[in-house]
Amino acid sequence: MVNPVLAKEAAPLAQDEAVEKRMVTISVELRCLVCQNESLAASRADLAQDLRREIREQIGQGKSDKEILDFMVGRYGDFVRYRPPLKGTTMLLWFGPFLLLVAGVIGLVLYLRRRGKHIVEARLSAEEQKKAEALLKLGESENRP
Amino acid sequence: MMRYMLPLGIFIVLVAFLAVGLNLNPREVPSPLVGKPAPAFELPQLHAPEAKFAPKDMQGKVWLLNVWASWCVSCRQEHPILVELAKSGIVPIYGLNYKDPRDDALKWLKQFGDPYVLSIADVEGRVGIDYGVYGVPETYVIDKAGVIRYKQIGPVTQDVLEKTILPLVAELNK
Numbered sequence: 442m443v444n445p446v447l448a449k450e451a452a453p454l455a456q457d458e459a460v461e462k463r464m465v466t467i468s469v470e471l472r473c474l475v476c477q478n479e480s481l482a483a484s485r486a487d488l489a490q491d492l493r494r495e496i497r498e499q500i501g502q503g504k505s506d507k508e509i510l511d512f513m514v515g516r517y518g519d520f521v522r523y524r525p526p527l528k529g530t531t532m533l534l535w536f537g538p539f540l541l542l543v544a545g546v547i548g549l550v551l552y553l554r555r556r557g558k559h560i561v562e563a564r565l566s567a568e569e570q571k572k573a574e575a576l577l578k579l580g581e582s583e584n585r586p
Numbered sequence: 587m588m589r590y591m592l593p594l595g596i597f598i599v600l601v602a603f604l605a606v607g608l609n610l611n612p613r614e615v616p617s618p619l620v621g622k623p624a625p626a627f628e629l630p631q632l633h634a635p636e637a638k639f640a641p642k643d644m645q646g647k648v649w650l651l652n653v654w655a656s657w658c659v660s661c662r663q664e665h666p667i668l669v670e671l672a673k674s675g676i677v678p679i680y681g682l683n684y685k686d687p688r689d690d691a692l693k694w695l696k697q698f699g700d701p702y703v704l705s706i707a708d709v710e711g712r713v714g715i716d717y718g719v720y721g722v723p724e725t726y727v728i729d730k731a732g733v734i735r736y737k738q739i740g741p742v743t744q745d746v747l748e749k750t751i752l753p754l755v756a757e758l759n760k
């Protein structure tokens with residue numbers, strides 16, 4: 442049985458396709474704070490629907506994309522953006538991976554150099570040479586059709 | 587010996603990072619509103635819809651704004667603590683009833699007790715957006731000048747109340 446009170450109605454589609462398109466391009470940049478690994482564009486959370494409504498309205502009021510993003514950041518912080526701005530507190534976030542990469546490359550080069558010194562070319566003694574040749578010959582004759 | 591020390595060192599650093607990182611609550615996003623004036627609004631009161639409430643009515647007082655809803659499960663968890671706090675009379679608690687049908691909200695208060703001086707009805711959740719609400723319950727401590735001094739995301743626990751909120755309220759009341 443369907444409870445009419447609990448059944449949620451589908452969110453109304455915006456009449457204006459251009460507004461809808463802009464709303465989507467803005468909202469894929471924003472994190473839904475209720476389900477943090479979903480974008481505002483993808484989330485079905487109530488808050489996400491409210492915020493999409495808010496974005497539509499602000500587009501209707503003629504606000505720029507930057508103004509709308511600032512509106513969101515002013516309320517929910519930098520975390521709401523999937524591409525946080527470059528500033529003091531986000532330096533490590535932006536450049537940390539490259540630091541790790543450089544450290545890894547340095548480590549790898551050092552390791553390969555050190556290992557290079559340890560490798561001694563192995564030489565077979567005369568007896569082992571004979572044995573190996575005999576084995577090779579044996580293999581050849583066996584493989585012949 | 588040295589060849590074991592380096593991997594062990596890296597491992598210990600990694601464990602330390604994970605120990606700190608995994609113990610943080612990813613839902614607690616620092617609010618940019620702390621230290622800023624509480625956003626202005628004017629909304630009807632829950633019990634008397636013809637009367638309005640605005641944060642500027644509270645100028646000169648330290649108060650709590652608690653965002654709640656009847657559909658919010660963890661609100662029940664913190665509710666007894668708020669009821670106790672209201673009885674103590676230390677600090678007035680105002681409720682922001684967030685995206686809630688009026689009947690449900692009134693029934694909920696009747697059932698669990700009403701710690702609020704008054705509740706304000708934010709049926710469409712617009713004031714919630716201005717306050718950066720994303721996980722009810724949330725509680726704001728607002729000072730005499732109308733500046734948000736603290737935001738609790740999620741239920742107020744006895745621990746948070748005693749260690750953070752009450753000392754802050756006492757300090758702001760000085």
